Amino acid sequence: MDSLVKKYNMPDKHGHFEEFGGKYVPETLIPALDELEQEYFKSKKDKNFQKEFFNLLKYYGGRPTPLYLAKNISGELGFNVWLKREDLNHTGAHKINNALGQILLARKMGKKRIIAETGAGQHGVATAAAAAKFGLECIVYMGEEDIERQKLNVFKINLMGAKVIPVTSGSKTLKDATNEAIRDWVTNVEDTFYIIGSSVGPHPYPMLVRDFQSVIGTETKKQFKDITNNELPDRLVACVGGGSNALGLFYPFIDDDVKIVGVEAAGKGIDTNQHAATLTKGEFGVLHGAASMLLQSNDGQIALPYSLSAGLDYPGIGPEHSYLQKTKRVEYSSATDNEALEAFKWLSEKEGIIPALETAHAVAYLKNKNNNIKKNEHVILNLSGRGDKDINTIAKELGIEL
């Protein structure tokens, strides 16, 4: 890359990605965020911290995850599909990378109590595992509707000794679970660490979640080169809810000549009012501590998002994605429930890999007629999670009783 070209260097020191990001929180949380930011910058430079983190990722999390050439679907599509197998992580998704990073910060800061929000339950499971490993009390806020959709994960969280608190306000999904977690944090800020599960929320969360997840992209870059002898792939693809698995893959490639695509959940279609396609259909706003694109009403009330997948069912998106869309560095596409379901079955049948329903949205992009993927292109898809948790939802959609 031309050394005169300015390297990507976001966010700025106030946590802004131009107009996005920032710290839009009650005053009570400001000292906690400042403290977290200081601790994070210290840890980033601390070799012992980094070593502990990478050892945890390796021996507890199971990294590195493979980069796998999916030959059967590649043959069918006419281009090379590489799957970054984050589904093979401990607890079944990329979420563990971030949970382990944040829990190490919590320990350094002497916090005894861990709280988290969860939608699909993957972040709840990852946080519960990390908290169990380090012997910390753990409370997971989860919307009542999501508890119903993701019973298996609720059971797992409980098995690991964490407590799930059902959230019954609002839409009873991820956004409301996040509100409740913030209320808890405001009240118990002195002894509690809030492990946010995606690259959302007030600064420094979007930055530190991205950084903890960027192990995905860093590994991928090296693996791709080692396997193919090519310098870089042509294209990266990942699903986007809050956006942490996507940023984890994208970030180490951000200054490279690689096309990058994020795929949002279009639910029943972006022309209906039942979708979660925040970047495609949203407007500028502030929610959960950050300025970003948002699904909202004409009066500025937060809209109820919809997606069959609980992990993408969120009206906001990480501020960095809003910035990357604005600067056109990343292209954002979307996939409907039906397209994701088709992709879910397709990948399972062709490759013997059952993806998470969230991930299936990214898989669906491969078959999108407008994707303009050229013959023989190397496309890397972040297979962010496995589909075990979605079996009940899928069976119901297919009309099968388990």
Added chain:
Amino acid sequence: MNRIKQLFSNDSKKLIVFITAGFPEKDSTKDLVLEAIKGGADMIEIGIPFSDPQADGPVIQEANEIALKNGITLLEIFEQVKDIRRQTDVPIALMGYYNPILKMGTMDFIKKCKDAEIDGVILPDLPLDESVEFCNNLKDKNISPILLVAPNTAEKRIKKISKLAGDLIYAVSILGITGNDLSSKNNLENYLAKVKENSETPFMVGFGISSNDDVEWFNSFSNGAVVGSAVIKKVLKDRKKGVVENFVKSLKK
């Protein structure tokens, strides 16, 4: 001089009452505000309902939900305040979350505040660092930005916050959300003394204040006490006319 500055220029005890707009019926705002004033409220906070009120406990959350179900909008709230203004000169502040204001456009919002003779604006999710421009724009129109401080706010920061606010700040009594229980009086005394020492403006205290004793006590350590959840709770239980007036009277006696 704006009404808030004027009110806080004297030393008398002050009771500030919070009413959620559009609750329990869409057009209840005016009646409840006038009842509170009749009961003795010295200043009114009108809550702009929001779908995701992160700084609020279950009571005000419920009022927000009811108000939004009633279909209240920010534009209608301005009309209601104009209507209230015809009958009273008591200072009125709007309290809400930033997103509906951003959606309207901050300059448009400020202009509408001016037109409705609103005296102050309180936004719990717009802290110092993000609010400088907004506060200055409010002050240009002689509207008081009422910024918040909390028990864990550093002394230097209290100074900075009060300087930007200019007329009045709002000290949150506890680490927590509206309607939570108060912490020990000992801790509170130390905290309020710290605010008093460092604030360049008068300050009122709110969150968890629910009785006449509380109001008396907080007034002896600050310049005013805000009662919110306790008022809303009364209305949730009993929508009869006079409930708010009687309750406010009992707080003020």
